[in-house]
Amino acid sequence: GIQVEQSPPDLILQEGANSTLRCNFSDSVNNLQWFHQNPWGQLINLFYIPSGTKQNGRLSATTVATERYSLLYISSSQTTDSGVYFCAFEGRRALTFGSGTRLQVQP
Amino acid sequence: KAGVTQTPRYLIKTRGQQVTLSCSPISGHRSVSWYQQTPGQGLQFLFEYFSETQRNKGNFPGRFSGRQFSNSRSEMNVSTLELGDSALYLCASRLEGNRNYGYTFGSGTRLTVV
Numbered sequence: 001g002i003q004v005e006q007s008p009p010d011l012i013l014q015e016g017a018n019s020t021l022r023c024n025f026s027d028s029v030n031n032l033q034w035f036h037q038n039p040w041g042q043l044i045n046l047f048y049i050p051s052g053t054k055q056n057g058r059l060s061a062t063t064v065a066t067e068r069y070s071l072l073y074i075s076s077s078q079t080t081d082s083g084v085y086f087c088a089f090e091g092r093r094a095l096t097f098g099s100g101t102r103l104q105v106q107p
Numbered sequence: 108k109a110g111v112t113q114t115p116r117y118l119i120k121t122r123g124q125q126v127t128l129s130c131s132p133i134s135g136h137r138s139v140s141w142y143q144q145t146p147g148q149g150l151q152f153l154f155e156y157f158s159e160t161q162r163n164k165g166n167f168p169g170r171f172s173g174r175q176f177s178n179s180r181s182e183m184n185v186s187t188l189e190l191g192d193s194a195l196y197l198c199a200s201r202l203e204g205n206r207n208y209g210y211t212f213g214s215g216t217r218l219t220v221v
Contacts, residue, residue, distance in 0.1 A: 041214060093155045099149055
């Protein structure tokens, strides 16, 4: 099956710093999405981004489908950004998730 | 607009028992999916329902089953619980035919098997 690799696995930032999270996939994928799992376990859909670039406040995402990767940018990080970030692609009405990037933003 | 509601939030069961988890999707969403999250295996797809029909199933044993009702609410059942079934179970709903909005997840049910 298609493999999804996320990097880095762990990231510690000071509040106010910027970061880039990466998602590589081994083959062409459909309907790439980014999620944030907060410390209480809820998965929040950040972006549905099969291709191109989208922005939502301090977050933006870019997917280059032809080169099989997607990037999530977090600018001016806040402590509330802490948690685990997952990318996922859709196949046969099921999401396949990467292993996630655990982000800790320190005050 | 209410989100995806999962009940209960926490559950402790004994090995060999069975358990039923509930998921109420966003109003108007007829597609409901279930996922299991464990530290070792990460997030894994269990099954997906649409209009009371299971359309896809992940690679889980037959002890894991589900159903969907006419109001789109869904339940999943795990029989003969094993210690390894301890996990966070997440439900997601989506507006069929509108992939641009992706999936919306509930807060999950954290199951502990002792």
